Amino acid sequence: MAVSDVPVDLGRDEAREAAARELADPAYVSDDPNPLERALDWVLDRLGELFAGAGGVSGITAVTVLVVVAVVIVVVVRLRTGRTTRSRRASGEVFGSAVRTAAEHRAAAERAAAEGELAEAVRERFRAVVRELEQRGVLDARAGRTVDEVAAEAGRALPDLAGDLRSAAVQFDDVWYGGRPATGEGYRRLVSVDDRVRG
Structure with a gap:
């Protein structure tokens, strides 16, 4: 223009x-x-x-108020991220997409343990326990079951093993969703739970 x-x-x-x-x-x-x-x-x-x-707020008072505000923010963020982590852990499924027998999961666990891959050994041994419970008819075979559901449902069906099953579920959860390192002792406890389920 x-x-x-x-x-x-x-x-x-x-x-x-x-x-x-x-x-x-x-x-x-x-x-x-x-x-x-x-x-x-x-x-x-x-x-x-x-x-x-x-009015005449001292420097110490101002710093105290700012520290309190910062602490509140940190606490709120920690509570929120902790809740997210717990909900992610609670929703963790036991099985992947592959369908194996309890014996196949046991063999995979033993191979992983022999290679020093204890986290994988824990996962496969817990899967062996769950598959054994399904094969014996204690649990119905259902996709998407969480470790907490396994412990609760199997514990009701086998009250003598309820505590062991809960401990096994917590170990699986801690290793796979909580980021804790797997240990040889923890794996041996899982083997013991598996033996008791089979017995």
Whole structure:
């Protein structure tokens, strides 16, 4: 548009529309703070008002308030991530997509243990226990069963083994979903549970 095409006399409505069109340009919006920045600014403004309203707040008081706020934030974050980890652990399935017999899971566990892969040995031995319970009719064969469900259902059917089954489930959970290292002693306890289930 040539300079001569620009109207010199703009009415109130025309000027408002022209300004609205200009300000709608994305170049003006890109520097707006995001919601997180606005929330942080709001919190900092409230803290500033708190300190200003308290008159002569000492440096120690200000630091104490900031430390308390930081501790609360850390606690909330830890509780939230802990809850997420627990729910992820509780939903962990026992079996993958492959279908094996209890004997095949036992053999895989022994191979893994011999190679020093104790986490895999724990997983395969627990799978052997579950498959054995299914083959014996103690548990119905069901896809998607969690370790907690195995321990609860099998423990009701075999009350003498309920504690052992619960310990085995906790060990499986801790190693595979809790990130704890598997140990030789833990694996031997699992072998003992498996032997008792077979006996």
